[in-house]
Amino acid sequence: MIQRIRRLGRRGCDLFEALGRAGLFLCQSAVGVPSREGVYLWVRQMHFVGVLSLAIVLVSGLFIGMVLSLQGYTILVDFGAEDALGQMVALSLLRELAPVVAALLFAGRAGSALTAEIGLMKATEQLTSMEMIGVDPLRRVVAPRLWAGFVALPLLTVGFGVVGIYGGYLVGVDWLGVFEGSYWSNMQASVDFIDDVGNGIIKSLVFAVVVTWIAVFQGYDLVPTSEGISRATTRTVVYSSLAVLGLDFVLTAMMFGGLA
């Protein structure tokens, strides 16, 4: 019994130590003035993290918008309220689905790649050798990736939302025959730029920080073996998905749930 409690205690200590390490890591690498070279490295990572994730995010957004529209229509038509379709599609996309689904896709597509890439650099001693050359890998390798993630995910989320609303329009208006004017005007009457679009973007910013942070830290902190890399990649996806869903609840409660 005492042994179990002790083991629990040790787990707790380990957890807090890891959290502390991760926090320190974030501060050391994300803060600082970028050099010209740093800006270029950031552009490169934006390409890997952002541009290359664009296809999967947009295609998913289109399909989710279409499904929402289809499902929403079958329910709303029972109440004769199919005019509110645009409102339903836009609100559910902007408030919830775009930030959350884009973040989950981002964790799977870009987060795991970041972990594996940095992990491989660690396993092949590239990080150590960089340090020996006198270059801080936190600034050279980690910082551009972190900032690329911070910027890319909100942009991807916006893309997801736009494409999703358009997908909803395709199904609702072109296929199911909702009146086009009411699709847009109902949407415009109910969507508020600050409350809905703004809060959605704030959500995706928070998710961007958390997912990129987890991915990069898992890569930097892993055991440098092939098994370590595969474990860390899995951990990145699991932890960031859980963090995104959990934080989503907290953020939603704060933004829309009347909790100040």
Next chain:
Amino acid sequence: MKRSKTMELGVGLFMLAGILGVLFLGLRVSGLAMQAPSDTFRLEANFANIGGLKPRARVTMAGVTVGRVAAIELDTDWYDARVVLEIDDELEGHLSKDTTASILTSGLLGEQYVGLSVGGDPETLSDGDALRDTQSALVLEELIQQFVSNMVSD
């Protein structure tokens, strides 16, 4: 370091697309209009009951949107609701003093909005004036109660 022009172009386009996306969400989806906040004027109206009226609800006249609800607060002198309306500037000096405001519902389940209808008074309303003649929101429970008590008294 070798700088790939296509990569830079790709990232640039990506960021541009993101900004355009935000614009789309602002203009097309949330219906933000590019207008300065100065070209509205304010009117006040007291309602006995506002039902489910929310700030930023539409204010219409003959079905045309002419403004928005700016604020809703409790008037502690009369214990009723004071609603501040922001009305398009071009209507200033055209609404008669006896204009009525009523809280209406769009459709059976739709959102609530304020409808204005003009009276015949030659004097007109200007910024900060109050609307005297108001009609509260219909509250379903009260309607039913009235209906039932009428039945009983008959």
Next chain:
Amino acid sequence: MSDTPFVVVEGLHFARGDREIFRGVDMTIQRGGVTAIMGPSGSGKTTLLKLIGGQLLPDSGRVLIDGQDVHRQSRRDLFTMRRRMGMLFQSGALFSDLSVFENVAFPLRVHTDLPEAMVRDLVLMKLEAVGLRGARELMPAELSGGMARRVALARAIALDPELILYDEPFVGQDPISMGVLVQLIKRLNQALGLTSIVVSHDIKETLSIADYVYVVADGRVMAQGTPEHLDVDRDPRVSQFVHGEPDGPVPFHYPSLDFVSDMLRTGDSR
């Protein structure tokens, strides 16, 4: 060339978790020579290099490089100090997203403001020294192990360091590239007046280029001396290592129970 030692290691203690890796290591490494550190696998030779390079912090003891304590430097000073050191990693550790040319140019670009033409000249010079000028446009993934190590060597000498640390330079090389590397280390040491520390367990190759040898085992320096002196040393551990005998003072068996009693413990499935 002065007679003051370039690197001094004093009373170094280092433990990883519960395992003590070093229990008081002392070394003096002379300027301008090739010093070999040898020892069986797992004796912490690479750890020792990392301690010298300032990547790990010892539990006690100190490392002086040119009179400066490596572990008492601020992060900034340590990075400045590392410009005077080159390190060749076991795997080469080339940056996989940069070409051979860019890998060698990397230290020059981050530490100097040289014009592009000069960087090019310097890089080609270093690549010429390792015989890979023709391979400059290749990516690290396209290189063989030996070539990767030579590129890494070119990168390590890009800034003309005073001290160069080799971590297992001969491991996993075919005889030809092994010979090339041996030649290169020796030639570079003479041509550039470097101080070299070679960590290795390839006895023949290492002894052929070393001026002085330390044998590390069991957390201590077990033997030291010039290659000629070392061979005749009669410490049984050193002799086992140098002659490559499978069993001896360094046991063949991992520490365990007596074999018979272990077999007879039938109650416990493990």
